[in-house]
Amino acid sequence: xxxxxxxxxxxxxxxxxxxxxxxxxxxxxxxxxxxxxxxxxxxxxxxxxxxxxxxxxxxxxxxxxxxxxxxxxxxxxxxxxxxxxxxxxxxxxxxxxxxxxxxxxxxxxxxxxxxxxxxxxxxxxxxxxxxxxxxxxxxxxxxxxxxxxxxxxxxxxxxxxxxxxxxxxxxxxxxxxxxxxxxxxxxxxxxxxxxxxxxxxxxxxxxxxxxxxxxxxxxxxxxxxxxxxxxxxxxxxxxxxxxxxxxxxxxxxxxxxxxxxxxxxxxxxxxxxxxxxxxxxxxxxxxxxxxxxxxxxxxxxxxxxxxxxxxxxxxxxxxxxxx
Numbered sequence: 001x002x003x004x005x006x007x008x009x010x011x012x013x014x015x016x017x018x019x020x021x022x023x024x025x026x027x028x029x030x031x032x033x034x035x036x037x038x039x040x041x042x043x044x045x046x047x048x049x050x051x052x053x054x055x056x057x058x059x060x061x062x063x064x065x066x067x068x069x070x071x072x073x074x075x076x077x078x079x080x081x082x083x084x085x086x087x088x089x090x091x092x093x094x095x096x097x098x099x100x101x102x103x104x105x106x107x108x109x110x111x112x113x114x115x116x117x118x119x120x121x122x123x124x125x126x127x128x129x130x131x132x133x134x135x136x137x138x139x140x141x142x143x144x145x146x147x148x149x150x151x152x153x154x155x156x157x158x159x160x161x162x163x164x165x166x167x168x169x170x171x172x173x174x175x176x177x178x179x180x181x182x183x184x185x186x187x188x189x190x191x192x193x194x195x196x197x198x199x200x201x202x203x204x205x206x207x208x209x210x211x212x213x214x215x216x217x218x219x220x221x222x223x224x225x226x227x228x229x230x231x232x233x234x235x236x237x238x239x240x241x242x243x244x245x246x247x248x249x250x251x252x253x254x255x256x257x258x259x260x261x262x263x264x265x266x267x268x269x270x271x272x273x274x275x276x277x278x279x280x281x282x283x284x285x286x287x288x289x290x291x292x293x294x295x296x297x298x299x300x301x302x303x304x305x306x307x308x309x310x311x312x313x314x315x316x317x318x319x320x321x322x323x
Contacts, residue, residue, distance in 0.1 A: 002189040002218050003196040004204060004225060011169050011185075013203020016157045017077035020084040021091070022228060023149065024134065024142055025063055025074055026211030028056070033065040039213055042238035043145065050140045058126075059133055061115055062103065070102035073130075076205055076224040084138055092131050099123035148237065148272055149210050154302050155267030156208045156231030158309065172206070177216050177229050189227065195220045210234055233266030239276060257287050261318050264297060267309040 004010075030037040034044045063069050072094040075087065103120035106112050112120075119126040142149075163171035173182035179190040187204070197220070205226040209217070213230035253261075256279070263276050270288065274281040288308055291297045296314035299306045310318065 001194060001196075002191050002220065004187040004189075005196070005198045006169070006185045006187065006204075007198065007201065009201045010199040010203045013199075013201070014164065014169060014172060014206065015080070015203060016161065016206050016208070017080045017082070018150070018153050018157075019074075019077045019082060019087065019207055019209070019228075020138070020142070020146065021082075021087040021134075022074055022077075022207060022209055022217075023211050024084075024138055025069055026209055026217070026228075027142060028059055028063045028137075029065055030211055031056075032060060032063075036065070037211070037213065039235060040211065040238070046145075047141045051137070054133075054136055054140060056133070056137070058119070058129055059137065061113075061119070062130075067110070068106065070099075070105075071219070071223065072098055072102055074219070076219060076226050077207065084143075088131060088134060091134070092127065094127060096123035096127070099127050148275060150305075151269045151272035151307070152210055152231050152233060152237055152266070153208045154269075154305060154307055155233060155309075158267050158300055158302065158307055159232060160206070175232075176227075179216050180227070180229070187227075189216060189218055191218060197221060199225050210237055236266065236276070256283070257291060260284065260287050261291060261296060261310065261314055264308060264310045264314065265318070267300070267307040269305055269307055273308070 027040075027043075030040050031044060031047075034041055063073070072091060075090045077087070079086075100120045100123040103116055103123070103126070104112055160172050160176075163174075167174075169187075170182055173180055173187060181188045195218075200221065202221075202224060205224055207226055207228040208231035209228045210231065212228050213234050216230075217228040219226040256277070259277055260273060263273055268276070270281050270284050273284045273288075277284065288297060288299075291314070292299070295311055296317060297308050298311050299308050
């Protein structure tokens, strides 16, 4: 069991960030064991042909389907919206002695294999190989899909930021994940290993991750304490085709607008809505304008992107009985 003890200052320092590099590492685990991540099978089928000819063995050696991943490969994000190139440079700057030590570390009862020991014996060369491999893997497996993943992550941050403002820490953690519980200033996370400690005024970094589904991932001090969790709406990530609203709602406002309102059960950008509904971004923008004028949706800017979300009136209309 992991237990983070929150002081008042720590609650004020709960914050969110995304990490393309964390998504990459988790996606390697999905490829290693697709049966344990059935939600992502459409992605697995799409990327396997794109990875032909790319030798992933060095990466698979140190990113097992379960268990410890060297911490230098998953640095906590230091900005809310890091880009992959910047995170890769952070990995590249890892001191050789850290690379060697973390490659040799193993969980209690396990042994480091000979190939991993050989990698640890040449940390500078290993780091160079890994950085190049991570870059090529990103371009083939994740970069083409990153816009839709980012939409999902940003939508979750928007939702939980509003919950934090309205209800404090309880609002953030209440439905975060079945393995996570918040009670009287202590955040408990059901894991196989043990940790109990204070956050020392540094707060907690929350990192939504599509590929961490169906579990969670934790990093404890002396690193920045971090909890990675599946975002709300992750089940819709690989959906394609048209979403349809209830017949009565479609009769009231038109099939397209009803479908759009239904799709906004989770926040999304114009491009993501266009993908889900299989229509043009221009058509989505026109319908959003009408729904916004009617007070059913609203837009929130996150960096250079705008995410749309239903208002309470939109929620009520979408949930209204159709009989």
